[in-house]
Amino acid sequence: KQEVTQIPAALSVPEGENLVLNCSFTDSAIYNLQWFRQDPGKGLTSLLLIQSSQREQTSGRLNASLDKSSGRSTLYIAASQPGDSATYLCAVRAYSGGGADGLTFGKGTHLIIQP
Amino acid sequence: DTAVSQTPKYLVTQMGNDKSIKCEQNLGHDTMYWYKQDSKKFLKIMFSYNNKELIINETVPNRFSPKSPDKAHLNLHINSLELGDSAVYFCASSPLFGTSGGPSPYNEQFFGPGTRLTVL
Numbered sequence: 001k002q003e004v005t006q007i008p009a010a011l012s013v014p015e016g017e018n019l020v021l022n023c024s025f026t027d028s029a030i031y032n033l034q035w036f037r038q039d040p041g042k043g044l045t046s047l048l049l050i051q052s053s054q055r056e057q058t059s060g061r062l063n064a065s066l067d068k069s070s071g072r073s074t075l076y077i078a079a080s081q082p083g084d085s086a087t088y089l090c091a092v093r094a095y096s097g098g099g100a101d102g103l104t105f106g107k108g109t110h111l112i113i114q115p
Numbered sequence: 116d117t118a119v120s121q122t123p124k125y126l127v128t129q130m131g132n133d134k135s136i137k138c139e140q141n142l143g144h145d146t147m148y149w150y151k152q153d154s155k156k157f158l159k160i161m162f163s164y165n166n167k168e169l170i171i172n173e174t175v176p177n178r179f180s181p182k183s184p185d186k187a188h189l190n191l192h193i194n195s196l197e198l199g200d201s202a203v204y205f206c207a208s209s210p211l212f213g214t215s216g217g218p219s220p221y222n223e224q225f226f227g228p229g230t231r232l233t234v235l
Contacts, residue, residue, distance in 0.1 A: 034223065043205065043228035087156065093224075102148045102160030102172075102207075103224060 002027045002094045006106035014114050015082055021075040021109045023090030028068050031093040034103065035064050035075050038087045047088075048075070080113045087111070118142070119227035121206050127233045128196060136191045136230045138206030145210060147189035148224065149181060152203040164189055196234045203229045 003026045013019055023033070032051045036044040048057045048064040050073070056065040063076040077084060087110045091103035119140045128134050140147065146165040152158045162181045163170045169181065178194045193200060206227040 032223075036226075041231075044226040046223060046225065049223045089158065091158075102150065102163050103158075104160070105158040107155070107157050 002030075002092060002104045004090055004092055004104050004106035006088075006090055006109050008109060009107065010110040010112075012112040012114060013080060015080060017080050018076070018078050019080055019111075021077070021088050021090075021111070023073040023075070023106055025071045025073075025092050025094075025104075027094060028071050029094060030068065033064075033066055033073050033090065033092050035062075035073075036089040036091065038089060038108070040086075044089065082113045082115045085111055085113045119206055119208055119225050121204075121227040121230050123230060124228065125231050125233075127235065129235055130196055130198060132196050133192070133194045134196060134232070135193070136204055136206075136232070138189050138191070138227060139187055140206075140208040140225070140227075141187060142208055142225060143210075144208035144225075145186065146208060147183070148207040148209075149189065149191050150205040150207060150226075152205060152229070154202070158205070161191075162189075193232075198234050201232055201234045203231050205229045 005024045007022045030052050032049055034049045035047045037047055038044050047062055048059055050057045050064055050066040052068055061078040066073045087108040089105055089108045091105045093103055122137045148163050149161040150158050151161050161172050161175050164181055180192045181189050182192055183189045207224045209224040210222045
């Protein structure tokens with residue numbers, strides 16, 4: 001059974017710092033991995049999608065890497081801003097093995113960027 | 116706007132009632148999903164559905180039933196609501212087919228804004 005773990009669970013840093021959020025998954029047989037952002041009381045915004053054959057994806061100040069063989073992904077946020085404060089969720093699309101064919105989520109990293 | 120939309124945004128109801136949450140996507144996607152986010156903010160898949168097949172997560176009680184009147188809609192019906200059903204429910208969609216023309220699990224999923232259900 002696929003399990004996704006995110007470390008740290010919470011992170012508070014001053015504005016301007018570069019930071020790394022970590023995600024690990026137990027079964028490397030995945031199709032892809034998505035990073036999402038969730039603001040309080042809001043839905044999920046997809047940030048980056050990395051296919052299993054890819055090593056990284058970049059969007060603006062965000063860079064996500066994927067090491068499928070070791071079951072790890074990182075989300076790098078450069079020059080953090082208070083507007084980056086949110087919960088960041090990592091999710092993998094894995095072979096369903098007969099179960100519902102959806103994403104398996106981690107519990108998220110709650111990020112606070114201090115002005 | 117092209118998006119996944121859900122109604123209502125908030126739903127407060129009594130134990131034992133039957134309620135529905137609606138989901139619509141105008142992205143032309145073939146596959147739709149329902150996820151539940153519990154009080155600890157943990158998101159779990161409940162159902163996936165395309166025009167051929169409904170797949171139910173084994174942990175979902177049979178009081179929950181998705182209904183799809185057409186490809187753009189997947190509504191969630193919940194019978195005999197219980198206190199533990201209180202959560203935020205998210206609908207999502209993704210294309211079924213890839214660039215090669217066959218079914219593809221590599222496609223990105225797009226999420227709706229969520230429906231916060233409170234059972235009293």
